[in-house]
Amino acid sequence: MVRAGILALLIGTAGFLLWQGPAAPDGVPAALPAERAETPPVPARVVSMNLCTDQLALLLAAPGQLVSVSHLAADPRASALAGAAAALPANRGLAEQIFLMRPDLVLAGSFSNPATVDLLRRLGVRVESFAPETGMEDIRAAIARMGALLGRQAEAAAMLARFDADLARLAAGAPARRPRAALYDANGWTSGDASLAGQILRLAGFDNVAEAAGLHRGGTLPLERLVMADPDLVVSAARRPAASRAEEVLDHPALAALAPGRHVTTGADWVCGTPFVLRAAADLAARRPALGLGG
Amino acid sequence: MRPALLFPLLGLTVALLFAGSLLTGPAAIGLGDSLAALFRGEGEAVVLVMREIRLPRALLGLMVGAALGASGAAMQGLLRNPLAEPGLIGTSAAAALGAVIALQTGLAAAFPPALPLLALAGAVVSVLAILGLAGPRGGSLTLILAGIAISALAAAFTALVLSLSPNPFAASEIVFWMMGSLADRSMLHVWIALPAMLAGALLLAGTGRGLDALTLGEDAAATLGLPVARLRLAVVLGVAALVGAATAVAGAVGFVGLVVPHLLRRAVGARPARLVPAAALGGAAVVLAADIAVRLIAPDRDLKLGVLTALVGAPFFLHLILKSRGERP
Known part of the structure; x- marks a missing residue:
């Protein structure tokens, strides 16, 4: 009991210090144009806690850049990249687990648990949230934003070009x-x-x-x-x-x-x-x- | 009211409500089209709606209501207690637990009769537990307390099994098993429930005279040469088969077995032999009416049947408590 109490106190203090420390980048706009000088540095340790950001990040991230995806990403019924996701450590979207992975960017869905997202931000972690896409324009915007966040603009542009070509081919084949x-x-x-x-x-x-x-x-x-x-x-x-x-x-x-x-x-x-x-x-x-x- | 008039009147009400149930639904189909589709098979999509969606729903309303009404009347006769009802004393909750276990273990998918059989087993265990806890002469208080305990235990296990299911929809179905619904049932469910319900009805049909004699008290009935132990077994198995089959396909619908026998008791001269069939008809009418009402109030929402029966039944239950408090010191 006593040891657990001391541990809780230590974790609480650490959280408080971090919170008091460097200002959390809450005020930073979500998507800065890539050319601007004040662009946040390219993140080296990215954790995704949402099935859909998992897959976009798996498609665009540099080798080693993505350190963890959600546990759903390895489920072949829900994830189109189950094989690739299984090679990475899985997280269950809990703040403690994600914080201990020392990420410099966390990717969440807009329906991720708000308590978790708030806690991570209070601990000074940068969290970027993606809304569910309901159309092709949404998907194009999400690809471009993910490319900018991960510093992989060239890969995102190539993916968008393929996406547009595939879309045109489908439209031409409509009965x-x-x-x-x-x-x-x-x-x-x-x-x-x-x-x-x-x-x-x-x-x-x-x-x-x-x-x-x-x-x-x-x-x-x-x-x-x-x-x-x-x-x-x-x-x-x-x-x-x-x-x-x-x-x-x-x-x-x-x-x-x-x-x-x-x-x-x-x-x-x-x-x-x-x-x-x-x-x-x-x-x-x-x-x-x-x-x-x-x- | 004279019993000679009561049964035709109840029968007519049930027939009208059955027809009403067939004609109620979210698809706007005219009266003539519905009947032509149902009886002559005219109109492809309308035939599917009438024969595969509305007919099983109306049949199940009739069967489930009759089963619950008759079960309530028989249990009240056996325990000589007006508060004995499958929903209140935990029979429905235990049957729901049996059904949920059959579904979640995959037993029901491999062998469909496992669904009503496990529900029946759950019901038997709960009725035996009630008899053991409250005793054949147990007062209302013991009966209700034992019922609350068994209901809570069975509901907790049901919630546990559904929460642990790997199916993402299972946990939200705790409501269905506690409140009951007839939405989107098919003829498959009719065939699953029918054999167990017929067996239960046959068992109860043979107990009428015994239950009549039991109104004099257990000792008096025994001196009349009544095999009390066999009577008790027949009622327990009959009720378990009826409630088990009803709950397996429609979830636990409460209060029908409480309210209906009460409304009809005076009309049949308080004789269980007549009350059981009258309550079966009355129960069918109540569930058919409730199922029509849920479709009229919220056509797209799958409002649960038990919500309506509890809205009517729970105030009635309070009334019974107040009345019984006046009678006892």
Whole structure:
């Protein structure tokens, strides 16, 4: 007990001293133009605590620059870079664990635990937060910002050039008559055009039935209304392990009878706003002829 | 009201509510189209909605309500206590625990009948525990205290199992298992629940005369030559089968077995042999009505059935407590 008390006191004191020490770079604007002289030095130890910043950082960081990613990044169901992520130490997004890695830049999502982010900033760690991307312009902006933060502007520019070329190729391959698809997931959740999945669906050459239902951002679409909307294709996330009532609706006989044989599942490429969304769209577009939904 | 009038009236109410349940839903389908789709199979998408989504939902409302109403009446007869109810004494919570274990271990996926069987096992254990703790002559206080303890324990284990599940949705489903819902159930769930419910109904059907004799007291019933131990076993197994099957497919819906027998007790002359079937009809009517109401109040939200039954049932429960306080010193 006494030793634990002393340890807590020491950690508290250390935190207090650090907090009192050099002013935390809270006031620094998020993205300074790269050319400016007062650009923060290129970070040498970067820790990412969000699945999506994990992947952008893995794609852009210099060897050795990224020292840890979130534990989700090694899950092949959620992460398109599970193999590369598994080679790095994983963190569980807790301030203590991240602080002890002595990072000079922490990458977080805008939905990361605010208590953790606040604590890290109070301890003097620079934290940069990324909002979830819901469209192709968001992804382009995120790639450019990540490149600037990591001091890898050239790599980011090359990635953007490839991204634009892939995007143009997808747009050229869109069919004249667009089949109608529904994104349908656990608890009857559907996503509209104002979501990343909705944008992937659109790029793959499909119209989204959620738009007709007035669910532009997404929302709950009762199974009855999905059946009445009569989509040509139903797209659902791959099943998670173990059982849940939320996912039972995906096994409903009415759904199976709705578009027999035209129920596809999505993978890790659909989860985050990275260049992998174009691979997801290209994969789905390539399946259109086999599904009998136009070439 | 004369019993001769009561049963046709209850039957008519249930039939009307069943039809109402078939015609209620978020998809706007006209009356004529719905009926044509249901009976003649006209209109591709409408047929799917009527036969695969609304019909199983209405059937399950009927079955779950009847099971809970009859169980409440039979337990109240056996324990001679108006507060005995599957939800209050922990039977539903224990059945939910059994169902959750069957689902999370993958047993139910490999062998579908495992779902109602494990729920039934949970219900049997809880009823035996109640009989052991409160005793056949236990007062209301012991019964309710034992029920609270068993409910809390079963709910805690359910929450534990769901929280430890690797499925990201499982933990949020604690609400479903505590409050119950019929949203998006299919004919599969009807077939899973039906055999156990029929078995439970058959077991309870044979106990009517015994429960009537038991109203005179256990000793008097024994001197009449009533096999009390066998009667008790039949009621316990019957209730466990009904509540287990109902909970396995719809979650724990509370208060139906408490309120319905009370409303009907006077009309049937306080005879359990008549109260059990009357409460089955009454329970079916209450759950069908509640399930129509949840769809009218919040069509897109999957409002839980138990929310509505508790809103009506809990004040009724308070009323019973006040009444029983007036009777006792």
